[in-house]
Amino acid sequence: MAKHVAQYRRYTRSTAGSIGYFTILILAGLFMVFPLFYCIITSLKPLDELLIFPPKFFVRRPTLTNYTVLPALLGNLQIPVSRYVFNSIFIAIVSTFLTIIAGSMAAFTFSKSKVKGRKILFLIVQVMLLYNGVTLGVPQYLIFTGLDIIDTYWVYILPAIPSAVNCFLMKQFMDVSVPDTLMEAARIDGARVSTMYWRVVMPIMKPAWMTVLLFSFQSMWSVVPGGTIFSEQLKTLPFVMSSITAGGIARAGSSMAVTVILMIPPIAVFLFTQSNVMETMSSSGIKE
Amino acid sequence: MQRRIEKLPRKKLTNEEVEFYLFLIPFIGTFFVFNILPVVSSMVLSFFDFDMLSTPTFVGFGNYLRMFVKDQVFSKVVGTTLKFAVIAGPASYILAFLLAWMINEFPRAIRVFLTFIFYVPALVGNAYYIWQIMFSGDSYAYVNNFLISFGFITEPIQWFQDSQYNFTIILIIQLWMSMGTSFLANIAGLQNVNTELYEAGAIDGVRTRWHELWYITMPSMKSILLFSAVMQIQSVFSASTLMQTLAGYPSVSNSVDTLVSYISDIGTVRYEMGYASALSVFLFIIILIVRYLIGGLLNLVGKSDR
Known part of the structure; x- marks a missing residue:
């Protein structure tokens, strides 16, 4: 643990570098998680919300119907x-x-x-x-x-x-x-x-x-x-x-x-x- | 006891050696039948005409001649395969290293959590169906609707049926799923880099994290980098199920048909086993060449051009 803290403060680290670093990390994380998140949300949507136009990303009335009809x-x-x-x-x-x-x-x-x-x-x-x-x-x-x-x-x-x-x-x-x-x-x-x-x-x-x-x-x-x-x-x-x-x-x-x-x-x-x-x-x- | 065994004439195997050989049998036996024999038999069959029913007839280099001279689809499919490999391969390789490198310095709990986040798409196997729903061709689909409502497009796009877009989207999905074995190997490799080297490097004038990466981190884990490259090569050249599921086979003007899809079409649908074997041999050789090219490139790691 202490080793990691020490590594963090290594003086090869610049502030600009760190900002770029976290930006890339967050973007990549979102890219990886978004489809899975979308999948879980969609699985909780009732039929009328699936067919609503225009489609909404989030679910308003989550339901387990999609699971129970399986x-x-x-x-x-x-x-x-x-x-x-x-x-x-x-x-x-x-x-x-x-x-x-x-x-x-x-x-x-x-x-x-x-x-x-x-x-x-x-x-x-x-x-x-x-x-x-x-x-x-x-x-x-x-x-x-x-x-x-x-x-x-x-x-x-x-x-x-x-x-x-x-x-x-x-x-x-x-x-x-x-x-x-x-x-x-x-x-x-x-x-x-x-x-x-x-x-x-x-x-x-x-x-x-x-x-x-x-x-x-x-x-x-x-x-x-x-x-x-x-x-x-x-x-x-x-x-x-x-x-x-x-x-x-x-x-x-x-x-x-x-x-x-x-x-x-x-x-x-x-x-x-x-x-x-x-x-x-x-x-x-x-x-x- | 041990001494006496060692003094026996060299040709006779000791009991221990016999037992060690027996230990190889389950693996090497199946390995021979399902990995070596397929490669060898396709090398032989590539010189024959064979439809699985009649006896094979020898055609010399006929299959290879057909491949390079006559077959229009072949050149198209090889083009797609190489284009895909050249973009998706390095991109996924670099991303798998970069992400591993970025999460390396976090405390353990956060590192494990981030590893999980990046690894999940590769872990869950068939989850690319999610993309099929997101990128459906109708205006109910999330991506089409999003783009229409912000005015980027006016008509829903048939993403997977449009040769303008399907390659790019499949490339993105491949990238999404590619943080697998090589990503995990990179994380483990980075954890094992001797931290004293960083301190020594700082004294020797390493000032930016890029220098540190190139002169210290990467050279210390060269063998892991090679393993990781081998894993990514294997995965980009075998990509086919993804394309077949999302864009169908054959796709619109063969836009996303890969060599592997083409081989399985020629082989298991049209039963032209001789030709399919010649195509397979071609694929094996391409993969082998790429593997040794990358191995050579990795030797440059840590070298200074000054």
């Missing part, structure tokens, strides 16, 4: 909405769990072993940081077809497991936070690799896998089925949301209500993991 609005879907909710939660949890386990096991070998080939493999992982599922879309589609897993949960889950960024973050964190001497001590006690991994490394690695938990959960929570899912019962919640949004201005209130509801889980996960994320990201640099 069950009825979603009730006439072919598939009960609970199935979409289940799909989204199931996909987010399973793929997050698997990416943490697979990624941290590989990170352990990359960081703490001397086995042959680990350096070149990690180098390839670093190159693949550049390409995500979207860039690899069509080539992956060929693989899905070859494995015959089109139109199953696997097309969501399997490609999410080998996430380069997840493994990379855990490896970099391990380099910094798990001392080699600790490994040596465990080895002298006769610990096997699996024991070291589970008893020594994973507890120290908590900030790293909490961070991966956040990144993986937030990306899988918003996943929308592409051309690889046809069955209605395998589609996700954001997909339903997009069909409500397509309903035009009369549905604006409800679609904003759904948007607000969909925002809650990732925000909750962020608040829960926040302090760990900062600790992990400080070791995320790529050294060349």
Whole structure:
């Protein structure tokens, strides 16, 4: 705390600079928050205020109608909405769990072993940081077809497991936070690799896998089925949301209500993991 | 025990090494199937004609010839992709660093709050639907009405269907959503800069905060800057869902169609897998070139031209 106060009074700071500094900060903050603010306000507007001309930004008689009509609005879907909710939660949890386990096991070998080939493999992982599922879309589609897993949960889950960024973050964190001497001590006690991994490394690695938990959960929570899912019962919640949004201005209130509801889980996960994320990201640099 | 293992002939793997290799399998196995194999198979398939039904026929450089010589849409789409990347990439990269730098000196509680404010749009994923409502084409929509009532325009504008505006608006939305992983990495990196360096810098004649930024802060976090660049490159070159959702595909005179959207159209809609593979290979190479160009540029950080 005292450190920050001292930094503030550093004499590299000019008054004009500070004014410009806060102006930019406030403008950027407004730009970030305004759409979300608009979304929440719109979700609280009754129908007549949504259709009023000219439209008002603020709501005069806030109501929760847009939220309470959702069950009825979603009730006439072919598939009960609970199935979409289940799909989204199931996909987010399973793929997050698997990416943490697979990624941290590989990170352990990359960081703490001397086995042959680990350096070149990690180098390839670093190159693949550049390409995500979207860039690899069509080539992956060929693989899905070859494995015959089109139109199953696997097309969501399997490609999410080998996430380069997840493994990379855990490896970099391990380099910094798990001392080699600790490994040596465990080895002298006769610990096997699996024991070291589970008893020594994973507890120290908590900030790293909490961070991966956040990144993986937030990306899988918003996943929308592409051309690889046809069955209605395998589609996700954001997909339903997009069909409500397509309903035009009369549905604006409800679609904003759904948007607000969909925002809650990732925000909750962020608040829960926040302090760990900062600790992990400080070791995320790529050294060349 | 340990000694004896080390004295074994080099070729035999120790139990520990075997276990370490086994630990790689879940990740590397899936990594190979879903990341490496797609890249390699599209390199191979780019020399073939393949419609997913009949056996592939070899066409040599035919697909590449079609791409660079015949395909009018390709040049248009590459133009849009590069224009988008060249504007949105540096803009979001600089903004992610600048904002992180600005909130760095606040006390912890305020810093966490501001981090949250800037990170929320990236965190909540599909929230760009909000912009769809704000920028709807009718005069009930907030933005149109606002502009009409202040006399800037007289008729409501179809924002996403007008090739004059849709690119700019999508650029703004991309910027709005881009304070993600790289932003968080920057904040963490800035927190770790050794504060003694600032004092030393002040003694050595650093007088403005810009000098401090260029000569002390940025060089101390070069590796984070590179990671952050890689993350932004990945995100600007894969931007496509945003455009497809808001402006449709194909958009008016291909104004906001990106290479990724075009590839998925050629591949998963028209089933011209050979051509889609050639386009993918082109995209992979472009991204790789940009990545190493940026890596080279970042080496200039902290260098003085005097």
